Amino acid sequence: MTFRPFDRKAAVRITRQNFPHWRQEGTTYLVTSRLADSLPKDVADDWRSKRDEWLAQHDATCVDELAEEFRLDCQRLFTDKFHDLIDAGYGECLLARRECADILIGKMIEGHGTCFQLGEWCIMPNHFHAVVEPAKGSMLGGMVQHWKGGSSFAINRMLGCSGSLRVKEPFDHIIRSERPWRRLGGMWWTV
Numbered sequence: 231m232t233f234r235p236f237d238r239k240a241a242v243r244i245t246r247q248n249f250p251h252w253r254q255e256g257t258t259y260l261v262t263s264r265l266a267d268s269l270p271k272d273v274a275d276d277w278r279s280k281r282d283e284w285l286a287q288h289d290a291t292c293v294d295e296l297a298e299e300f301r302l303d304c305q306r307l308f309t310d311k312f313h314d315l316i317d318a319g320y321g322e323c324l325l326a327r328r329e330c331a332d333i334l335i336g337k338m339i340e341g342h343g344t345c346f347q348l349g350e351w352c353i354m355p356n357h358f359h360a361v362v363e364p365a366k367g368s369m370l371g372g373m374v375q376h377w378k379g380g381s382s383f384a385i386n387r388m389l390g391c392s393g394s395l396r397v398k399e400p401f402d403h404i405i406r407s408e409r410p411w412r413r414l415g416g417m418w419w420t421v
Contacts, residue, residue, distance in 0.1 A: 242254050
């Protein structure tokens with residue numbers, strides 16, 4: 231996979247649900263999606279409340295609105311903390327079961343080379359990370375929805391369950407420079 235960083239001169243489309251989602255044709259993304267039970271509601275609400283309060287104290291509603299000198303503080307206080315929380319292993323941790331992880335891996339690999347280029351990826355017990363570059367004309371949201379929805383349907387069918395296994399909105403981030411790209415290289419699996 232060839233790394234394609236954020237291009238400050240190219241057009242960007244920004245949408246927002248709970249998080250801002252930046253879209254730029256031909257760039258490389260880091261995607262994280264977690265299972266619905268990966269954080270107890272009170273823990274997630276407490277984290278979100280503290281983050282929102284901190285952002286408001288810095289005249290921002292999201293990280294992208296922060297002055298540069300505060301972004302690293304926000305990363306350390308909230309993004310790193312969030313990853314520590316999901317790494318703590320809350321919930322049923324269905325993806326720790328090989329047969330469930332294999333279903334997700336199968337969905338992730340299906341479009342590799344046609345709809346997207348899949349770089350490094352990692353399946354954790356209650357979430358996954360993937361580095362991906364959508365093919366020209368392919369939409370990141372549709373790809374990730376295919377991974378999440380397709381694997382949830384198949385896992386539910388295998389387990390005899392129903393309902394959504396994943397949180398509605400994944401975290402996705404355009405990898406902006408070579409340094410974070412290199413940090414990811416070799417840490418996870420590749421296709």
